[in-house]
Amino acid sequence: MDGLFGKYRVLLAPMAGVTDIAFRTLCREAGADMAFTEMVSAKGLSFANEKTRHLLALADGEKQVAVQLFGHEPDVMASQAAWIEQEMGESLAYLDINMGCPARKIVSKGDGSALMREPELAAAIVRSVRGAVEHPVTVKFRRGWAEGDETAPAFARAMEEAGADAVAVHGRYTEQLYRGAADWGVIARVREAVGVPVVGNGDVRSGADAVRMAAETGCDAVMIARGAEGNPWLFSQVQAALAGVPEPAPPTVKERIAMARRHAELLTHREGRNIVRMRKHAMWYMAGLPGAAAGRGRINYCTTLDDFNQVFDDLLLIAQEHS
Missing domain, CATH: 1.10.1200 (Non-ribosomal Peptide Synthetase Peptidyl Carrier Protein; Chain A)
Structure with missing residues (x-):
């Protein structure tokens, strides 16, 4: 796991209403190498919305955090990414662009995974953000929009060409929301399609899951989302499993x-x-x-x-x- 994810191999995914300061603290203590803020609206930041800016605060002892921005306007995304970088300085690990959220209130505005249906606009956003900041820029997206229409490998190549330093792939289609099982095969296909690091995401609920995902897909890092809800101990189990040592006992x-x-x-x-x-x-x-x-x-x-x-x-x- 070289480069960007040489030290960040087990990640806490950004989750709206979940990955606040309190939850990040517990997950970092349990073994998460890097944690994301809740996803942040670029438009909200542009309006100097204090409720939105509040999401960028760090927990006590949290030296760095990754920030995920969402939006669909290249200029707004770029300007707010630059503002975040200026405000956070060394506290910012890297910036991620959300192109994977399937929530109706997000995609109905053209944000989140709606951008998978507009790859040219998605690429323009990445180019604009990449040109506005010095920190690494990553992109998170899904297997595709419509069930049965896998576009992630081609989409990943387009994001890489636009300047993304890494990509994260969730193994479900947008139309699936969180139904069914995540297909890890798409993570492997994205890994084959690009030269930048690839993060695997979806259905990691045990240390064994993380080991299997890494082995089957060749991903550079594992991202954990819903599996950690009510279970921050999952990070210590995953770290142990990846290191090949016995996992801690489940919590009493x-x-x-x-x-x-x-x-x-x-x-x-x-x-x-x-x-x-x-x-x-x-x-x-x-x-x-x-x-x-x-x-x-x-x-x-x-x-x-x-x-x-x-x-x-x-x-x-x-x-x-x-x-």
């Missing part, structure tokens, strides 16, 4: 609840008393635990750290009774 119920508590504490420290966004994280940590069904109903009404801790206390008591 007590460890899962302790991590959920810490996650809520980090959010409170950052966002104040109201931490509604912790609800989805709490659901993920609780999945499969004794009493989780009843706990989920209560989580929907939690807004403060005390609220969440009360649910976690009860879950721990139920788990102890079951054991």
Whole structure:
């Protein structure tokens, strides 16, 4: 894994509403080599939107972070990429351009994976951003737009020719959203099609998955997204598996609840008393635990750290009774 991904081989993917400061902290501590901010709107930045700029903040002890921009206007993308580089300096690891998000509210505006249907515009965006910044520029996209119409290898070549320093490939079509299984074969085909580093993404949920993806595709790095939700320990398992050493044991119920508590504490420290966004994280940590069904109903009404801790206390008591 040479060059850009020589030191960044296990990555936390950018996820809107998920990869905030708190979650990145936990994943980096568990072994993620690099973490992304939530995806950032170039248009939002251009309006000096403080809510958007807030996404670029670093966690305590976080020396560098990767930033993913989305948008479809080359000039706006370039100007905001340059602004990010100027503002963040050495705190910025590299910039990624989102051409893979399948969410309707994103693609309906011509952003995200909608750009896979306009490769010339996509290439123009990459050229503009590449010409505006000194940091590496990468592009993340999917297997293609329509199911059965794989365009990723050709699209990857076009991005490389436009100046992308690396590409990341998710093994599903846009029309699939997150249904079905990710096809890792497309990652291998992109790897064969380009000379820049390739990051594999999609359905990495264990250390064994990461090893198999690397072996089957030849990818230069592995990117983990939904598999880490409620499971930051996945990064330590992947790092061990890739290093060929025994993986750490899965977390106990007590460890899962302790991590959920810490996650809520980090959010409170950052966002104040109201931490509604912790609800989805709490659901993920609780999945499969004794009493989780009843706990989920209560989580929907939690807004403060005390609220969440009360649910976690009860879950721990139920788990102890079951054991």
